[in-house]
Amino acid sequence: MLASKRILLIIGGGIAAFKALDLIRRLRERGAQVTPVLTRAGEEFVTPLSVSALAGNKVFRDLFDLTDEAEMGHIELSRSADLIVVAPATADLMAKMAQGHADDLASTLLLATDTPVLIAPAMNVRMWQHPATQRNITTLKGDGIGFVGPAEGDMACGEHGPGRMAEPLEIVTAIDAALSDGPLRGKRIVVTSGPTYEPIDPVRYIANRSSGAQGTAIARALAVLGAEVIFVTGPADVAPPEGVTVVKVETAQQMLEAVQGVLPADAAVFAAAVADWRVASASSSKIKKTKGGLPVLEFAENPDILATVSQMEQGRPDLVVGFAAETDHVIENATAKCARKGCDWIVANDVSHETGIMGGAENDITLISDAGAEDWPRMSKSDVAARLAERIAQALA
Template identity: 80%
Template sequence: MLASKRILLIIGGGIAAYKSLDLIRRLRERGASVTPVLTRAGEEFVTPLSVSALAGEKVYRDLFDLTDEAEMGHIQLSRSADLVVVAPATADLMGKMVAGLANDLASTLLMATDTPVLIAPAMNVRMWEHPATRRNREQLVADGITFVGPNEGDMACGEHGPGRMAEPLEIVAAIEAALGKGPLTGKRILVTSGPTHEPIDPVRYIANRSSGAQGTAVARALASLGAEVVFITGPAEVPPPDGVRVVRVESAREMSDAVDAALPVDAGVFAAAVADWRVAAASERKLKKSKDGLPVLEFTENPDILKRVSRMGEGRPGLVVGFAAETDNVIEHATAKRARKGCDWIVANDVSPATGIMGGSENAVTLITDAGAEEWPRMGKDAVAERLAQRIAAALTG
């Protein structure tokens, strides 16, 4: 999708600048050309030599460079790209963009361009949450600037919260979406994600350890390929992706109703870790300890969303993908689940505690289809999502 596309990449000053090196590599893998612009502050974190070597292009650094102006003036540089990407976009760069300042090469290019601009913010959590930054973000959105991230997580400074720059593959997906139609344009896809919470009483519930990270990544990857995504999520730890329709639910029954409301779709990806059971009669009051001993909880089965959609007959999605989180005999159990549910594909993984997959940043999956079991190497959840999205696109459009 990025073959022959020209990206002008502005690298701001922040520790996240190291990710820009991987971003350049990912873009070039996909056939894009990258013209890098390195700010003075950016040079404190990555060198012009490393940027140039990866991009295979000259690095532009100075506004008043006679050689650069003779070869390609900054106005031409700003308009010769298909997309301008700022990664990392610091609070300083965002402020300059809002104020219309143009006192260095990066800010001048951003002022002079008539090309769409995508920025990936990266800064300390307090800076991101500062009222000035919030105002600047709102104004940039109003000005037509597209954002990817920031994500929430641990900071280099030791703090935790929103402000981490989006990962390179997330930025690539956002670039693909910004540059036009993808292979899934015109397709409507349903994705479920996260855990469900099944109430015991008003303050207690049954849940599981799903973070929702893999389902969120799948929704983001599908949207980057042009799909209209309906994202139905339980109370997940990770925020939902941008650019999708988000439906928030709590229980399995609420998720089942939301799935029904979202149909018909071209494909359904059921990544949610739906609780198999719920308390038959949840208490309307908080259960108390008593001298009579422990309360007795009676359980009943939750609706089997994957099985119902897989076997619904008329109106069934053209492709139904289920997930199987197992702790032993992964392929055997997942293959049996695929047959039992009636879905087309199962994405199986081993979530036993030793793997660190449940709630972690990586996954190791096996894709089970009519053709058999295809084991994928362990990789980041974004990479798994990107690969799965490409396979879905091939199945729906091939």
């Protein structure tokens, strides 16, 4: 897909700029032509020489460069690309884009183009969460700017949270999707996956047998069709797919907060096996085994993520898909769940022990919607994901 594609790569300032070097290498491995633009702040983290050597191309740096303007003006530079990628996209660059500023080469290129733009944000967690940045994000998405990331994790400043730039391979996949004609191009979809761990004490927790394989396959299939996928996952057995924004959580409450934090979206697929209950007051120290007595655990109900999102008055995704893992009366229970939760579709499956589905490689589902119950033949979880992704694309078309 990327062979002979022309990528204009704008490298902003920030410690994440070092990832841009690997991104250039990955793009060139796939046959893309990379024209780099380095901001003044970006030069504080990577050198023009290293960027030029990896890109095999001249680095553009200054707006008022007579030679550059004579050979290729900044307007032509931006319009001759198939895609403009900003990585890292700092809070400052995003603010300039949202407000239409053009006071340096990078911001001028971004304003003087009708070429599609994909940005990979990278900044401190407080900057990312600041209302001004969130307003800019809403503006940029409304303008049709594509996003990849940010991911959640440890920051160079020592803090933890959303704001880490997506990894180079994730950005490459997003570039591939942005340049494809996939039916979900331009759509933002949230997928939850895996189990949740509800702590009893620092060493024990309540969990279930979900491997996360089905949710992971769904996220991958949606990304292949061009969607921007936000993958909110519990502690799964399988690695998250490449090319999606990964948000790792452990508890049901954390999963709900993560989902709410990444909305709005065009669709949401809730494939996670969320624990229904948690210990009301988890112990801060290990509960000791004592002679002649058992610990008494008081339970509390976990938040209902599917119902919460399905019943949102504002910002509800156009399509909300839930999962119903049942062991008896599968169709009846799943149909009732769909009505009770208020979602659009329910993917129902029989997870009785003898089916081998929970934690296995195959799935046997029934898709429940307003049209009724549609039985699918037993197939691999990857095939289920591909078929479901195609149905989602049809519904969002």
